[in-house]
Amino acid sequence: MRQVKKQHRRNFDVTIRWVxxxxxxFGNEEADREAKKAAEGPHRNSPLQLLPSFLxxxxxxxxxxxxxxxxxxxxxxxxxxxxxxxPRHAHMTTIDPDILNRSFIKLTKSxxxxxxxxxxxxxxxxxxxxxHLHRIKKADTPYCPHCPRITETVxxxxxxxxxxxxxxxxxxxxxxxxxxxxxxxLSDQGATQDLVLFVNATExxxxxxxxxxxPM
Numbered sequence: 001m002r003q004v005k006k007q008h009r010r011n012f013d014v015t016i017r018w019v020x021x022x023x024x025x026f027g028n029e030e031a032d033r034e035a036k037k038a039a040e041g042p043h044r045n046s047p048l049q050l051l052p053s054f055l056x057x058x059x060x061x062x063x064x065x066x067x068x069x070x071x072x073x074x075x076x077x078x079x080x081x082x083x084x085x086x087p088r089h090a091h092m093t094t095i096d097p098d099i100l101n102r103s104f105i106k107l108t109k110s111x112x113x114x115x116x117x118x119x120x121x122x123x124x125x126x127x128x129x130x131x132h133l134h135r136i137k138k139a140d141t142p143y144c145p146h147c148p149r150i151t152e153t154v155x156x157x158x159x160x161x162x163x164x165x166x167x168x169x170x171x172x173x174x175x176x177x178x179x180x181x182x183x184x185x186l187s188d189q190g191a192t193q194d195l196v197l198f199v200n201a202t203e204x205x206x207x208x209x210x211x212x213x214x215p216m
Contacts, residue, residue: 080100083100088124091125092123092124094182094183095123095182095183095186095187096123096183096186096187097183098187103187104119104123104187106189107119107187107189107192111192111214112213112214112215114209114210114212115192115196115212115213115214117209118196118199118205118209118212119186119192121205122154122158122186123186125153125154127154127205127208128205128207128208129152129153129154129156129157129204129205130142130143130144130145130151130152131151131152131153144156144161144163146161146162146163147160147161147162147163154182155182157202157204158182158185158195158198159180159182164198164201164202164204166201167198167201167202168198170194170197170198170201171194171195171197171198174194174197175190175191175194178191179194192214193214196212196213196214199212200212200213
């Protein structure tokens with residue numbers, strides 16, 4: 001605009017207005033009709049002699065941007081297919097149905113690293129409870145140290161184990177019926193503070209995570 005003003009050497013005002021793309025604008029409507037004709041097939045192509053010289057020798061080169069976009073789309077589809085066939089898919093989508101929409105990143109973006117690590121362990125089951133420790137040959141038995149012949153899983157620790165009934169009552173007082181939902185406890189931001197307090201009260205994971213806390 002400065003160049004135009006300099007060339008004409010006079011003052012002028014510029015008004016910018018929004019115009020709908022193809023709404024009663026003759027040139028746009030014509031361009032739209034011609035584009036639709038061309039999309040019908042080669043029989044709608046313009047005669048070769050009417051094309052600009054750089055189009056007469058063949059089609060335009062492929063757009064680098066379009067190639068990148070198609071490549072990302074193909075990779076995403078391939079990754080989604082692999083994820084849906086993964087043995088972890090059913091487990092993780094039960095805990096967090098919105099996981100593919102970066103829900104875990106949103107949940108943990110303001111949390112200390114130790115709390116994030118704790119949540120990852122609880123969600124994946126790769127945490128120092130006897131079921132996991134026995135699987136990696138770090139414990140003699142997969143059973144809960146307080147409940148004979150009952151496997152010590154994340155679900156058992158958070159929901160069932162009567163040894164932690166008092167701590168669980170505090171959790172229930174804070175969260176109500178949601179305290180018995182693994183999905184809520186491990187995926188909802190409203191549960192994280194009380195979940196951390198429960199884990200601290202059990203002292204079951206203290207050797208690995210220490211005293212976990214969330215700054216207020």
